[in-house]
Amino acid sequence: xxxxxxxxxxxxxxxxxxxxxxxxxxxxxxxxxxxxxxxxxxxxxxxxxxxxxxxxxxxxxxxxxxxxxxxxxxxxxxxxxxxxxxxxxxxxxxxxxxxxxxxxxxxxxxxxxxxxxxxxxxxxxxxxxxxxxxxxxxxxxxxxxxxxxxxxxxxxxxxxxxxxxxxxxxxxxxxxxxxxxxxxxxxxxxxxxxxxxxxxxxxxxxxxxxxxxxxxxxxxxxxxxxxxxx
Amino acid sequence: xxxxxxxxxxxxxxxxxxxxxxxxxxxxxxxxxxxxxxxxxxxxxxxxxxxxxxxxxxxxxxxxxxxxxxxxxxxxxxxxxxxxxxxxxxxxxxxxxxxxxxxxxxxxxxxxxxxxxxxxxxxxxxxxxxxxxxxxxxxxxxxxxxxxxxxxxxxxxxxxxxxxxxxxxxxxxxxxxxxxxxxxxxxxxxxxxxxxxxxxxxxxxxxxxxxxxxxxxxxxxxxxxxxxxx
DNA sequence: ACACCAAATTAGACAAGTCTAACCCAAAAG
DNA sequence: CTTTTGGGTTAGACTTGTCTAATTTGGTGT
Numbered sequence: 001x002x003x004x005x006x007x008x009x010x011x012x013x014x015x016x017x018x019x020x021x022x023x024x025x026x027x028x029x030x031x032x033x034x035x036x037x038x039x040x041x042x043x044x045x046x047x048x049x050x051x052x053x054x055x056x057x058x059x060x061x062x063x064x065x066x067x068x069x070x071x072x073x074x075x076x077x078x079x080x081x082x083x084x085x086x087x088x089x090x091x092x093x094x095x096x097x098x099x100x101x102x103x104x105x106x107x108x109x110x111x112x113x114x115x116x117x118x119x120x121x122x123x124x125x126x127x128x129x130x131x132x133x134x135x136x137x138x139x140x141x142x143x144x145x146x147x148x149x150x151x152x153x154x155x156x157x158x159x160x161x162x163x164x165x166x167x168x169x170x171x172x173x174x175x176x177x178x179x180x181x182x183x184x185x186x187x188x189x190x191x192x193x194x195x196x197x198x199x200x201x202x203x204x205x206x207x208x209x210x211x212x213x214x215x216x217x218x219x220x221x222x223x224x225x226x227x228x229x230x
Numbered sequence: 231x232x233x234x235x236x237x238x239x240x241x242x243x244x245x246x247x248x249x250x251x252x253x254x255x256x257x258x259x260x261x262x263x264x265x266x267x268x269x270x271x272x273x274x275x276x277x278x279x280x281x282x283x284x285x286x287x288x289x290x291x292x293x294x295x296x297x298x299x300x301x302x303x304x305x306x307x308x309x310x311x312x313x314x315x316x317x318x319x320x321x322x323x324x325x326x327x328x329x330x331x332x333x334x335x336x337x338x339x340x341x342x343x344x345x346x347x348x349x350x351x352x353x354x355x356x357x358x359x360x361x362x363x364x365x366x367x368x369x370x371x372x373x374x375x376x377x378x379x380x381x382x383x384x385x386x387x388x389x390x391x392x393x394x395x396x397x398x399x400x401x402x403x404x405x406x407x408x409x410x411x412x413x414x415x416x417x418x419x420x421x422x423x424x425x426x427x428x429x430x431x432x433x434x435x436x437x438x439x440x441x442x443x444x445x446x447x448x449x450x451x452x453x454x455x456x457x458x459x460x
Numbered sequence: 461a462c463a464c465c466a467a468a469t470t471a472g473a474c475a476a477g478t479c480t481a482a483c484c485c486a487a488a489a490g
Numbered sequence: 491c492t493t494t495t496g497g498g499t500t501a502g503a504c505t506t507g508t509c510t511a512a513t514t515t516g517g518t519g520t
Binding site: 043 | 506507509510514516
């Protein structure tokens with residue numbers, strides 16, 4: 001069995017690989033997990049011994065297929081839990097991340113199966129992140145673009161919100177912005193701010209770091225129901 | 231914050247106090263938690279330093295009021311989780327103990343509150359064990375008697391089943407014996423076995439160690455609904 | 461080519477939780 | 491009142507995950 005810590009490292013490495021390119025430098029991992037460089041060195045040695053990552057000394061690491069499967073398993077746990085907490089226990093999307101971050105390491109496969117069944121095998125979590133399937137096939141993350149890259153006048157639909165700050169998430173949902181929301185880009189101010197208009201007509205201004213975190217796609221011209229994310 | 235291990239020791243000590251009398255000997259704790267005696271010595275030192283137990287060297291330990299509160303908190307988590315797993319996720323009562331044993335250490339107060347709310351503040355778990363209230367007042371466990379102490383012909387209602395063996399629990403529920411079931415003691419055989427008759431008319435024979443674990447009380451002459459446990 | 465520097469690794473320490481082996485109490489037996 | 495003996499404690503070691511301080515490496519700049 002893997003420890004919760006090993007799972008955390010693996011998840012971090014996997015996530016970093018999805019953004020930047022492998023190999024992932026120890027310093028990057030250290031920053032993400034808020035530990036020191038020597039701690040990373042000793043941990044990646046252990047993960048490499050277990051065959052979960054490949055390691056080149058003084059270069060960095062990359063996940064092996066087995067390591068990727070473990071990472072996907074944890075991510076599946078995390079996103080199923082986030083979905084479960086919001087849908088069944090009435091959590092707000094701002095609160096679910098922290099709770100799921102802990103529980104993801106402690107639920108059984110049985111729990112995972114039953115939660116997935118109760119939720120009817122969901123494909124996206126409350127932030128719009130895709131939930132890895134039961135078979136743990138790699139997911140492709142990159143179909144949407146950042147809101148901040150769009151020009152004035154364009155109409156877009158919110159696909160994912162890659163922000164986990166509770167205050168910012170609460171602000172967004174209070175403003176009416178969640179996955180599925182259709183927005184029109186009203187103004188891109190040169191001072192690091194984007195203003196969008198909701199379908200209700202109300203306008204919301206967002207600082208760049210939040211506009212960067214909101215991933216959007218062409219509006220779904222079809223339906224308004226919740227199955228539109230596929 | 232207390233570690234999961236410290237919580238386990240505290241829970242074990244509290245449980246042992248409820249059965250036998252304090253002070254609780256280190257060897258008893260060691261057996262319950264399946265660790266060696268020196269391990270218990272070092273752990274009880276830590277718990278005593280924290281003010282959660284009183285310790286007399288070479289004698290044993292007893293919980294302080296603060297320790298009792300912590301134990302009750304964990305027991306509340308455990309029993310709420312067991313109830314939640316059966317009622318909301320469709321677990322069988324035979325499976326819930328192990329899952330709850332892990333998760334009880336990792337859920338937040340928020341999670342506890344929301345689960346209790348969704349379940350409508352339940353007072354008993356699927357095995358008939360009382361769930362400590364939100365205020366963590368000590369509970370009195372001892373209103374029921376063991377089935378094994380009853381004489382032939384007596385009619386009783388199952389109050390609690392103090393068994394956690396999955397096979398035995400599955401056997402009992404398959405036989406139709408769960409908290410609330412009304413039984414008539416048919417035969418107390420001198421070979422370590424008790425035979426009971428269900429209201430359906432079917433008979434079930436149980437070895438003493440299981441009859442000991444089934445706690446019963448006078449049948450509820452009133453209703454048949456689920457609120458009858460108070 | 462050579463020195464420099466940032467980043468990585470090694471070395472050594474520490475806390476938590478566990479073990480085995482050795483020693484010590486304290487209560488019961490004589 | 492002494493001895494026996496079983497359970498408890500002390501001593502010392504190991505693992506996991508972390509740290510700080512010292513050292514090494516490999517690419518960069520001149």
